Amino acid sequence: MLLRMSSLFLRTLREDPADAEVPSHRLLVRAGFVxxxxxxGYTWLPLGLLVLDRVAAIVRExxxxxxxQQVHFPALLPRExxxxSGRWTAYGDDIFTLKDRRGADHLLAPTHEEMVTLLVQDVTSSYRDFPLILFQIQTKFRDEARPRAGVLRGREFLMKDAYSFDLDDVGLAAAYDAHRAAYQRIFARLGLETTIVSAVSGAMGGSASEEFLASTPVGEDTFVGCTACDYAANTEAVVxxxxxxxxxxxxxxxxxxTPDTPTIASLVDHANAHRLxxxxxxxxxxxxxNVVVRAGGDLVAVGVPGDREVDxxxxxxxxxxxxxxxxxxxxxxxxxRGYIGPQGLGLRYLVDxxxxxxxxxxxxxxxxGRHATNVVSGRDFVPDGVVEAADVxxxxxxxxxxxxxxxxxxGIEVGHIFQLGRRYTDAFGLDxxxxxxxxxxxxxxxYxxxxxxxxxxxxxxxxxxxGLVWPRAVAPADVHVVAAGKAGHVQAALDLAAELTGRGLRVLVDDRAVSPGVKFTDAELIGVPTIVVVGRRLAEGLVEVRDRASGTRADVSLASVTETVLGGV
Amino acid sequence: MLLRMSSLFLRTLREDPADAEVPSHRLLVRAGFVxxxxxxGYTWLPLGLLVLDRVAAIVRExxxxxxxQQVHFPALLPRExxxxSGRWTAYGDDIFTLKDRRGADHLLAPTHEEMVTLLVQDVTSSYRDFPLILFQIQTKFRDEARPRAGVLRGREFLMKDAYSFDLDDVGLAAAYDAHRAAYQRIFARLGLETTIVSAVSGAMGGSASEEFLASTPVGEDTFVGCTACDYAANTEAVVxxxxxxxxxxxxxxxxxxTPDTPTIASLVDHANAHRLxxxxxxxxxxxxxNVVVRAGGDLVAVGVPGDREVDxxxxxxxxxxxxxxxxxxxxxxxxxRGYIGPQGLGLRYLVDxxxxxxxxxxxxxxxxGRHATNVVSGRDFVPDGVVEAADVxxxxxxxxxxxxxxxxxxGIEVGHIFQLGRRYTDAFGLDxxxxxxxxxxxxxxxYxxxxxxxxxxxxxxxxxxxGLVWPRAVAPADVHVVAAGKAGHVQAALDLAAELTGRGLRVLVDDRAVSPGVKFTDAELIGVPTIVVVGRRLAEGLVEVRDRASGTRADVSLASVTETVLGGV
Incomplete structure (x- = not known):
């Protein structure tokens, strides 16, 4: 692959886009990836699509x-x-629904548990057809309430979804473990540092589930670790x-x-001052x-110790x-308000x-303006249940x-694995x-x-x-050759690029008629791992090889540059 | 690539699906491709997806x-x-539209002229950025009134759409010719015999356009050729x-x-019998x-010679x-009805x-019950225009x-190329x-x-x-190794398959515990170009190499089978 910047469909930006809050959004737009x-909704430009395709290829492999085994389901599916499965309503506003010309309800499928269950019912018949793992890599649509952060949380995105079918729990556990291990390999190859945390299953249903969270300060998920053991969990899943x-x-x-004590702080002050x-x-x-919330259609009161917030x-x-x-x-x-107690409360009451x-x-x-002391659980009120409501x-x-x-x-959730059990095979009667x-x-x-x-x-x-600093495995190119200087350098850069391409490397060459400063700035913004500068010292037969990540630079003879670059790749 | 039939997600069918009218639909379902x-809406199973991916790869190349340069636009786009461009209404019921959670109108884009024009406006600024060709390979959705023939006319399908931008008509003609030539290469590589025919542009707008029609009796398009010259056109485009x-x-x-003469035949009989x-x-x-039609919202009368039908x-x-x-x-x-004449008609009147x-x-x-003779065009009636309405x-x-x-x-329309001109660059003011x-x-x-x-x-x-007879370039595998017979043959077949895989071939091996007859039937249904039967004569060191297309068979020694197969691929 040889891409010439002079004809590449690319415009880099020196300024951050106004709507970009997080580094990936800023840089992927500025570097001309999306x-x-x-x-x-984002358009992938050529450099971005190269990265996306490489990520998808690693996942597929x-x-x-x-x-x-890879399959591909329709994205547009009928309601039935x-x-x-109950998911038509469970997802609420998060899914896009539409009517076809005959007025029939359809959705843009969030995931395909229903369809894969029906497909397996159609194609298999015997225990000999199992175990089975099917997956697809497909565009998904979700009607995000607040699309944000560029492609980090969009309304249209590429997802790999996989489904395992086994005859018993031991088989399911093995399939789950195989996916868990595959995900670890995938994220390692992608250069992503992730933590596997216990998670809750949500609308998907099922029993056990874990998330792969990539640590970053801009992550939407909060997760916990332990100072003493290897426990890790999404805060939602902390028990x-x-x-x-x-x-x-x-x-x-x-x-x-207890007049004028609608807050915990004012109540504690009052209680101590008046020696309650x-x-x-x-x-x-x-x-x-005691906090009153709307959960679905119902009012529920939740009791937590006053030193905790309801999350x-x-x-x-x-x-x-x-x-x-x-x-x-x-x-x-x-x-x-401000004086609610669980005793005699006419609401469903759950406690921490x-x-x-x-x-x-x-x-x-x-x-x-009144509070009570010695309100005893089980004597003065009987909770309707226990719930994880307090903050972690x-x-x-x-x-x-x-x-x-x-x-x-x-962290950012990049993967999620579920042991679903028989929720869907029961719903469709797959035997x-x-x-x-x-x-x-x-x-x-x-998965x-x-x-x-x-x-x-x-x-x-x-x-x-x-700028960006791509890991080699997913970089849009292996080498970025920069012709820095006089016209003769462009031809030398193109010759070198051709030589590198001939050795199987994917090369981006900056052959534009712009200043070396612009080219260096763009090269660092785009983030190809190795930058080769064909410049000033070409007359001495030397080019400069730079490592984008470490910033190290070395002058290398033109005769040995290909071997040097190959050695680094 | 080595696929084992014993674990492949596949069920072949002996019976045609009830809803299948055309051979490709019947066979792609029966052979377990879709x-x-x-x-x-169709799900692609592993064998089908392999073919789809190979076709897409050839197009991409x-x-x-x-x-x-490959890009990727969102499929879900806002109305504006x-x-x-006027296409929100021009496509009518053929596009899927939907509202997001805020009530904003969106569509599932049929093609992306609007977005690519806006993108080019965003990314380019100077004549130096041209010429430019952008393309994508993307899932499209169309609300077909009558989805039929399996994946031949579905509501969700993969399409390659490309867009060229040039500064003048000479450049556009060159881009058009380059696509025309690329399409000829693509269809040749896919094993498709196509004819390039003049076409009408339809809702796309623009001036010149041609279609690539693949001849088949089940094609939805009718096209003409000439016995004397190389003229070819979609019947819609015949002037x-x-x-x-x-x-x-x-x-x-x-x-x-002329009582009781509402049809042309009865009128002609009457006219001759009564010597009108x-x-x-x-x-x-x-x-x-004279035929009255609804065109869009209006009534229009169309006059054609009585020996022609209105198409x-x-x-x-x-x-x-x-x-x-x-x-x-x-x-x-x-x-x-049956007695309409153009003279004094209170409708827009167009003639052949x-x-x-x-x-x-x-x-x-x-x-x-009355007709008139010597009704003269230009004297007794004045047409409002000329229209291509009569059948070809x-x-x-x-x-x-x-x-x-x-x-x-x-024929089946597999490609369509348009010289759009400035319809979209005018609409969005791209300079x-x-x-x-x-x-x-x-x-x-x-394109x-x-x-x-x-x-x-x-x-x-x-x-x-x-069954299917895939051209080599798009076949789901290069070789189908069939273990026909005793248990030992399965191991020999797997060994041979591993050897062929090691030589870079893509191999499907039938290692199932079913009868040789079932395996042969399936192999011919699936249509891999070369079938190698490991069977009866294995004891003599011989296997049989069959060519799926020609049916030729040859016994080949196990030692030389790899070279034989490689020679044929």
């Missing part, structure tokens, strides 16, 4: 390596199968160890006038904060529904695992080893003939990689203040 | 060969640019030479009672047939609108070029050489700086290949009664 075409039940007897519930229940050592952790993302993940703070208090005079059976709390008395903080005790403390990082002549229902896994997102994530992890 | 997933004006004087118009205007030699060609497809192409027969005569009592100025006709008198027939005089006769064939410092407006061409359709068309042109 251009915005629509809200959340590793999927084939674990026995995956998604109705059968709080339940506090032990309290068996001590408590005095009876007592209500107090004879104590002056009240802290926020002694109070029970709506965690709560939503736990409830499997979109969650929003309730704020229409005028419509519910029974809910006394720290709210142990038998524990006593300072909480609202459901009257304006650095320093929290690790739920796995109970020894270390949690640390918190941000095959077992070895014993009886029908057996296969169990499924599903996704955001191919487009990987490109942006690589850019997040591999850039500096001057 | 499966229907939705109305007009030849496009790069003429300097095309298509509103600007009828106008009949010379008639200067002779005609007697005055005379109306006659003193003649007994009336033929259908002497009558003027709605030709008429629609000529009018640039969807055309349907008008049949709501009760709503228009002024239109006397054969209806010469000054020519006299037997036609309707606009009264039930084998034996018609060639419009190009006026010497030969037209022949008619059916760049010219060499003389003044702005210059680029002129465009656009499409139906990649998915090519696969089906290859199957139409390359099959026999036993």
């Amino acid at each position: 251009r915005r075409a629509a809200p959340g 590793e999927m084939a390596g674990i026995g995956g 199968p998604y109705e059968t 709080t160890p339940p506090a032990p039940a309290v068996t001590a007897e408590h005095p009876p519930l007592e209500a107090h006038d 229940a004879g104590r002056a050592d009240w802290t926020a952790a002694d109070t029970l904060k 709506l993302k965690r709560l939503g993940a736990a409830l499997g529904a979109d969650v929003a703070m309730f704020d229409d208090f005028p419509s519910r005079p029974d809910l006394v 695992p720290r709210v142990a059976p038998g524990s006593a709390w300072l909480t609202g008395a459901n009257e304006p 903080r650095a320093g929290d005790r690790c739920p796995a080893c109970a020894d270390g403390e949690l640390t918190i990082r941000r 095959v003939l077992g070895a014993d002549g009886k029908p057996v229902r296969p169990t499924m896994g599903c 996704g990689i955001g191919v487009t997102r990987c490109v942006a994530t690589i850019a997040e992890q591999h850039h500096d203040e001057r | 499966r229907r997933a939705a109305p007009g 030849e496009m790069a060969g003429i300097g095309g 640019p298509y509103e600007t 009828t030479p106008p009949a010379p004006a008639v200067t002779a004087e005609h007697p005055p118009l005379e109306a006659h009672d 205007a003193g003649r007994a030699d009336w033929t259908a060609a002497d009558t003027l047939k 709605l497809k030709r008429l629609g192409a000529a009018l640039g609108a969807d055309v349907a027969m008008f049949d709501d005569f009760p709503s228009r009592p002024d239109l006397v 070029p054969r209806v010469a100025p000054g020519s006299a006709w037997l036609t309707g008198a606009n009264e039930p 027939r084998a034996g018609d005089r060639c419009p190009a050489c006026a010497d030969g006769e037209l022949t008619i064939r059916r 760049v700086l010219g060499a003389d410092g003044k702005p210059v407006r680029p002129t465009m061409g656009c 499409g290949i139906g990649v998915t359709r090519c696969v089906a068309t290859i199957a139409e042109q390359h099959h026999d009664e036993r």
